[in-house]
Amino acid sequence: MATIESIQDAYIDYVLTEGAQPKSVYIFAKQNEMTEAEFYQFFGSFEAVEQNIWAGFATKTLTEIKAQEVWAQYAAREKALSFFYGFFELIKSSRSFAIYTINKQPKGFSTPRVFEQLKDIFENFADEILKEGIETAELSDRKFFSKRYKDALWIQFVFVLNFWVHDNSAGFEKTDEAIEKGVNVTFDLFQRSPIDNLFEYGKFLAKNGGFKEKMGF
Template sequence: MATIESIQNAYIDYVLTEGSQPKSVYIFAKQNEMTEAEFYQFFGSFEAVEQAIWAGFANKTIAEIKTQEVWAEYSAREKALSFFYGFFELLKSSRSFAIYTINKQPKGFTTPRVFEPLKDIYEGFADEILKEGIESTELTDRKFFSKRYKDALWIQFVFVLNFWVNDNSAGFEKTDEAIEKGVNVTFDLFQRSPIDNLFEYGKFLVKNSRN
């Protein structure tokens, strides 16, 4: 009997062996001893299968890192780093599939459809840890800009994903370095900086200036 996992595994095996999607759901189902109806019970298309696989990477990473005993004590920065390290560690075992799907996406500034569910999950996680960071005053609550923090983290994620695809270092050590430097720089921008002090001083001068 077909399951979500069995369909995903069969799909991954097919595209990595053939280098392309099956020509039809009928052919794919027949090769894997299931009916079309069984396939459509779980997925509406091959694209939906790919979306679910990527979303699964994110969900599994979040579930695993939240079981860590020290999770509750982590800062927002440490939680973000934990997600990045966990996600790319998990992705190592599916590198061929990841590269296959990434390489066939159209180039551009919009999020490819295959990553849309993953992005929703990631941004939900980012929202959660960023709100915690602002409430604890670890991060600066800036008018208008705070709402864009999660966008900056998504851009950082996409950058690291593309970096990882092209990383030829042993154990992908350079990707680990890119994560550490990139996430830390991003969170440095979220924290209070000399620019904030200058802005506050400017507001003070305007408010207290004499005509």
């Protein structure tokens, strides 16, 4: 009997062997001793299979990192780093499939359809840790901008993913370095800075008469 896992495994094997999707669900099902009905019980299309595989990478990563004893002690930055490192360690064993699906996506600024489920999972995770970071004052709660933090983190994730695709260093050590530098820079921007202090000072002056009255001008 077909299962989600057996269909995914068969699909990955097919596309990596043939270099393209099966011509039809009927052909794919027949080659894997299942009926079309069994396939459609789990997936509506081959695209849905790919989306589910990528979402599965994220879900498995979150399950593994949240099971660590130190997870509850991590700050938001450390939780983000843990996800990035865990995710890219996990997909090493599926690199050929990852590159296949990424390379066939249309170029552009919008999120490729194959990443839609993955993005939803990632953004829910990002929301969770960023809210924790703001509540503990690890991150700055900036009006209007705080809501965009998760977007910046997603952009960083996509950047690292593309970097990893083209990384030919041993053990993908350059990707690990890109994660460390990229996530840390991103979180540095989320933290309070002299600009925040200047902005707060400007608001204080505006509420309390500004420069002219205080300086006697």
